[in-house]
Amino acid sequence: MGDITFLILKRLGFGLMTLLIVSIVIFFAVELLPGDIAETVLGQAATAETVEAFRNKIGLNRPAFVRYFEWLSGAVTGDFGVSLVTDNPVGNAIAERLSNTLFLATYAAVIAVPVAIFLGILVALLRNTIFDRLTNIATLASISSPEFFVAYILIIYLSVKTGFFPPIANLSGNMSFPELLTRTFLPALTLVLVTTAHMMRMTRAAIINLLAEPYIEMARMKGVSRWKVIVRHTLPNAWAPIITVVALNMAYLITGVVLVEVVFVYPGIGQLLVDAVSKRDFPIVQACCLIFAATFILLNLAADVGAILSNPRLRNPK
Amino acid sequence: MTIDVFVYFAALALMLVLSVVKERRDLKTIWLFLLVGSILLLIFDKAYVVFTMITAAKVLAASMGAAFLFRLTLRHFVPADLVKEVVTLPLTAAFGLLVILITALTGIFAPWIAPFGEAEIVTSSFAPADQIHLLGSDQLGRDMFSRIVYGARNSVGLAFAATCLAFFVGASAGLMAAVKGGWFDQIAGRLADVIMSVPSLIFALLILSIFGTSIFVIILVAAAIYSPRVFRLARAVGRNTVVMEFIEAARLRGEGDWYLIRREILPNTTAPLIAELGLVFCYVFLLIAGLSFLGLGLQPPTADWGSMVRENAALISFGDVTPLIPASAIALLTISINFVVDWMLHRTSGLKE
Numbered sequence: 001m002g003d004i005t006f007l008i009l010k011r012l013g014f015g016l017m018t019l020l021i022v023s024i025v026i027f028f029a030v031e032l033l034p035g036d037i038a039e040t041v042l043g044q045a046a047t048a049e050t051v052e053a054f055r056n057k058i059g060l061n062r063p064a065f066v067r068y069f070e071w072l073s074g075a076v077t078g079d080f081g082v083s084l085v086t087d088n089p090v091g092n093a094i095a096e097r098l099s100n101t102l103f104l105a106t107y108a109a110v111i112a113v114p115v116a117i118f119l120g121i122l123v124a125l126l127r128n129t130i131f132d133r134l135t136n137i138a139t140l141a142s143i144s145s146p147e148f149f150v151a152y153i154l155i156i157y158l159s160v161k162t163g164f165f166p167p168i169a170n171l172s173g174n175m176s177f178p179e180l181l182t183r184t185f186l187p188a189l190t191l192v193l194v195t196t197a198h199m200m201r202m203t204r205a206a207i208i209n210l211l212a213e214p215y216i217e218m219a220r221m222k223g224v225s226r227w228k229v230i231v232r233h234t235l236p237n238a239w240a241p242i243i244t245v246v247a248l249n250m251a252y253l254i255t256g257v258v259l260v261e262v263v264f265v266y267p268g269i270g271q272l273l274v275d276a277v278s279k280r281d282f283p284i285v286q287a288c289c290l291i292f293a294a295t296f297i298l299l300n301l302a303a304d305v306g307a308i309l310s311n312p313r314l315r316n317p318k
Numbered sequence: 319m320t321i322d323v324f325v326y327f328a329a330l331a332l333m334l335v336l337s338v339v340k341e342r343r344d345l346k347t348i349w350l351f352l353l354v355g356s357i358l359l360l361i362f363d364k365a366y367v368v369f370t371m372i373t374a375a376k377v378l379a380a381s382m383g384a385a386f387l388f389r390l391t392l393r394h395f396v397p398a399d400l401v402k403e404v405v406t407l408p409l410t411a412a413f414g415l416l417v418i419l420i421t422a423l424t425g426i427f428a429p430w431i432a433p434f435g436e437a438e439i440v441t442s443s444f445a446p447a448d449q450i451h452l453l454g455s456d457q458l459g460r461d462m463f464s465r466i467v468y469g470a471r472n473s474v475g476l477a478f479a480a481t482c483l484a485f486f487v488g489a490s491a492g493l494m495a496a497v498k499g500g501w502f503d504q505i506a507g508r509l510a511d512v513i514m515s516v517p518s519l520i521f522a523l524l525i526l527s528i529f530g531t532s533i534f535v536i537i538l539v540a541a542a543i544y545s546p547r548v549f550r551l552a553r554a555v556g557r558n559t560v561v562m563e564f565i566e567a568a569r570l571r572g573e574g575d576w577y578l579i580r581r582e583i584l585p586n587t588t589a590p591l592i593a594e595l596g597l598v599f600c601y602v603f604l605l606i607a608g609l610s611f612l613g614l615g616l617q618p619p620t621a622d623w624g625s626m627v628r629e630n631a632a633l634i635s636f637g638d639v640t641p642l643i644p645a646s647a648i649a650l651l652t653i654s655i656n657f658v659v660d661w662m663l664h665r666t667s668g669l670k671e
Contacts, residue, residue, distance in 0.1 A: 018515045033528055129344040144656040145649035146604050148611050160637040255517035259608050274612050277527040285527045292520045
């Protein structure tokens with residue numbers, strides 16, 4: 001087991017390094033502003049004194065790398081500085097919205113993962129039939145259409161025309177859990193549709209790749225049923241690519257959530273980011289980007305570790 | 319409408335009989351499912367679902383017919399050695415090629431096709447479709463059809479420019495890394511890792527918040543985000559080619575790196591690179607459409623499919639499909655490209671199953 005712990009620790013180290021580099025990119029990208037933050041925020045009409053006062057207030061007069069280390073050490077403890085627009089601490093604005101976004105992503109994942117794996121296996125079993133080809137077309141279409149297209153179609157058919165679900169997913173404090181689930185069903189379903197298609201295709205491909213192996217032929221020749229061949233003999237060896245694609249899709253959920261949140265006016269972190277970008281509220285933009293990037297890197301890491309754990313061959317890289 | 323319903327059920331029944339006669343069990347299941355399902359829906363008073371299905375069936379039949387006709391016509395316009403490819407073209411790929419061709423022609427000849435200017439206010443806002451305004455008008459009273467036509471030029475052109483840049487940078491860096499190896503390979507590889515470890519939309523939003531939304535920034539950002547993808551593929555494919563004997567021979571002849579890339583490696587890596595070109599175009603196009611949808615892409619009054627969805631989004635709550643028109647234009651193009659890429663990958667990988 002010592003080997004595996006070492007490998008995983010090594011991957012963790014790599015992940016931390018990447019995150020550090022990304023944080024440097026995020027912080028110093030803002031330094032590239034033509035002029036600086038103070039001039040950009042205050043605009044051209046501001047006098048030299050007000051610009052100077054603003055610089056003093058947000059501490060822009062100190063060297064950039066000192067501010068970087070302050071920002072980074074603050075970020076680790078959840079303190080992302082103060083919003084340029086509202087003067088409120090960024091951490092407070094983010095905390096609540098982050099939990100909303102995580103809720104939505106989890107909601108979508110809980111539905112999407114089992115459905116995708118089950119359907120992927122089913123399609124692998126039915127390969128080369130008309131069902132397989134129809135699913136191929138349908139999943140390809142669903143992967144390649146933009147999220148807002150899927151979202152608006154769902155709104156038209158499941159909300160406006162039939163009234164099953166509310167078209168806007170605004171939240172209020174005192175909602176019961178079932179009501180919360182109904183309210184956020186359409187945004188979750190949009191994410192489910194977009195991610196399921198991809199996971200299904202990969203599950204199908206992973207299983208079909210293995211079906212040419214001699215041990216599968218052996219299992220078939222000794223008279224094991226088709227379903228059992230796939231579930232008992234193929235699936236255990238297909239877990240590595242499936243786990244990878246599931247983790248990658250979770251990472252995708254985190255970013256796909258931005259567009260979906262805007263369509264459904266859902267109070268999540270993606271909407272916060274988009275608002276902050278148009279208001280040029282840099283502390284919020286930086287904080288949101290760092291959180292998204294960290295989640296993304298973490299899930300990619302999880303994909304790596306999952307692959308190592310489920311496939312012993314990866315433990316001894318050549 | 320009643321005639322449609324009769325035709326629909328007659329067609330389903332005919333297909334069912336045909337599949338039984340031809341002994342296609344999988345097809346039989348589908349037709350039976352559709353037939354029984356539709357009848358049950360009618361019985362339980364859910365006729366609007368059946369009407370939706372009829373509309374979907376019409377659209378499907380029309381696209382399949384168009385794809386079929388296109389494949390028949392294309393035969394006569396391609397060189398003799400390509401005729402076999404065209405005849406065996408799957409209908410999905412033929413449909414994809416047709417849509418790509420139409421979009422390209424629309425974009426190139428936009429000013430001659432569009433009846434009105436892209437920023438011209440010609441009628442009242444949100445006017446319904448009629449003979450003059452084929453798709454109605456938008457929130458300011460601009461002709462929707464003209465804006466869609468101009469959008470084919472603006473949105474697709476922008477995405478195409480970004481894709482070409484991403485491709486040029488990524489492919490030359492990737493092939494260079496494969497030929498040279500060493501420190502260049504290491505540095506470019508790590509750079510690609512860092513860029514790919516930030517989600518693309520988030521990276522684009524960060525850069526756009528800093529430099530503002532001008533066309534050049536959008537092209538540069540999209541190219542920067544997707545060139546690592548091209549880089550990785552080009553490097554992987556290139557490395558497989560570099561170890562071949564003919565490269566060794568060229569090296570011994572004293573050819574330079576750039577010559578090797580251009581004349582020896584590139585001709586042997588075209589197939590996967592072209593398939594990747596299609597995929598990267600889709601990603602770039604979806605990224606830019608997403609940015610425009612968020613109000614951070616091409617700025618008004620330029621007609622752009624992504625921002626047209628956003629501008630007309632309010633109509634959705636009245637059950638009006640106007641915002642879906644530009645959205646479905648985006649979806650149609652990306653789906654078509656994916657169909658073509660899917661076919662190309664299938665063909666080059668030699669998977670015939």
